[in-house]
Amino acid sequence: MDVTDHTYPFARHCPFAMPEEFGWLRGHQPVAKVRLESGDEAWLITRYEDVRAALTDPRFSRSIHRDGAAHVDTGFQADADSPLFNFGGTISEPPGHTRWRRIVNRAFTPRQAESMRKEIAAHTDALLGELVARGEGFDLMADFAYRLPITVICDLLGIEDAARPEFTELAAQLTRRDMQSSFIEFGQALQSIGRYAVGLIVRKRKDLGDDLLSTLITLRDEEGDAEGLTNEELVSTVILLLMAGYESTAVQLGNIFYALLRDPDQMRALREHPERIDRAVEELLRYAQMGTGYAIAKFTTEEVELSGVTIPAGSTVFVSLASANRDERIFGTDADTLDLNRAKAHRQTAFGYGPHYCLGAALARVEMQEAVARTLTRFPGLHHDGDLDAVELTSNLFTYYPRELRVLP
Incomplete structure (x- = not known):
């Protein structure tokens, strides 16, 4: 197979089936040149170990909008002259990222996430209770998958109940639920959510609470008793929380339920063995990803050798987490199937790896565990209302997911 004849991203013909090119590349050319829709060349990394190596190597920069970088035609047109073009740049690369991460890691801990489990469970039960009271079908995306994460984010930021509708509306705009294309x-x-965040931070500084944002305001860099996060860094953190903790969690929840609805035997097994929810969520994170191929893009600042292949300096590189999650060397010869009892599922790379590993991974796990377990318990007959193969998928540039997921209880 000559994948240089196949335009990247590769065509996806079935929701959770990886394009066949990935399997061939993992076996024959794990570090390979590909041609983009723009006509430019880039590199693609597909094997698990190579993906992890690239994610920890500082020569792979996250700043991909540089002279000589490949043009990535996503259909989302950027204006490089805009002051917003490099938003968050102060915390995206060392040394700024290293310092920022050192501070915020003290707030985003598995213990902190676990302390919120009862609260998240209560939110989940409340939302499911509303759906039960309806006594009719509902859209798992709009009525549940999007509502739970934004409620948790509001708790984290200490947003009062009366202010939550405005914040939720702004968050929906930022995370492209209105499908803006420019x-x-x-x-x-x-800008709108940034202005809101500035006002929120100013109010919090005057009246600190026990929420996570208040904690972030008070934290200092323990190395040399340095200062804490600046207002700009705090605003960036709030926006990153929204884009990762809200949209990404909602989208992943939707894909998880979509995968379970497509595999009723696995859903039945989980319902019969709820004690397996932790491992099941890890497997669903591994399997139920529908990446567009654009998620992890890097730019090599120096020449890099990986799996015996030399990637020149100044190259655009795509690091495929989805392909890594289907690597037969790690997950077995049945890696393309869903097995909620898979022993090595915890090695999945859905949250990334290395210095940019998802800050909210522990919290997202708790949300998904509670959401899936409680939904299956509350709705023992849950099934899709229609043809699963006809479910329309949409995209946020990085991930495909159901636009709607109509179900009957």
């Missing part, structure tokens, strides 16, 4: 529209949403 950088100007994205910038407008970013």
Whole structure:
């Protein structure tokens, strides 16, 4: 198979079936040149171990908008002259990222996430209770998958109940639920949520609470008793929380339920063995990803050798977490199937790896565990209302997911 004849991203013909090119590349050319839709060349990394190596190597920069970088035609047009173009740049690369991460890691801990489990369970039960009271079908995306994460984010930021509708509306705009297609529209949403975040931070500084944002305001960099996070860094953190903790969690929840609905035997097994929820969620994170191929893009600042292949400096590189999650060398010859009892599922790379490992991974796990377990318990007959193969998928540039997921209880 000559994948240089196949435009990247590769065509996906079935929701959770990886394009066949990935399997061939893992076996024959784990570090390979590909041609993008723009006509530019880039590199693609597909094996598990190589993916992890690239994610920890500082020569792979996250700043991909540089001279000589490949043009990535996502259909989402950016304006490089806009001051918003490099938003969050102060915390995206060392040394700024190292310092920022050192501070915020003290707030985002598995213990902190576990301390919120009862609260998250209560939110989940309340939302499911509303759906039960309806006594009819509902959209798992709009009525549940999006509502739970934004409620948790509001708790984290200490947003009062009366202010939550405004914040939720702004968050929906920022995370592209209104499907804006230009950088100007994205910038407008970013400015709106940024202004909201500034006001929220100012209020919190005057009246600290026991929420996570208050904690972030008070934390200092323990190395040399340095200062804490600046207002700009705090605003960036709030926005990153929204984009990762809200949208990504909602999308992943939708894909998890979509995968379970497509495999009723696995869903039945989990319902019969709820004690397996932790391992099941790890497997669903591994399997139920529908990446567009654009999620992890890097730019090599120096020449890099990986699996015996030399990637020149100044190259655009795509690091495929989805392919790593289907690597037969790690997950077995049945890696393309869903097995909620898979022993090595915890090695999945859905949250990334290395210095940019998802800050909210522990919290997302708790949300998904509670959401899946309680939904299956509350709705023992849960099934899709229609043809599962006809479910329309949409995209946020990085991930495909159901636009709607109509179900009957």
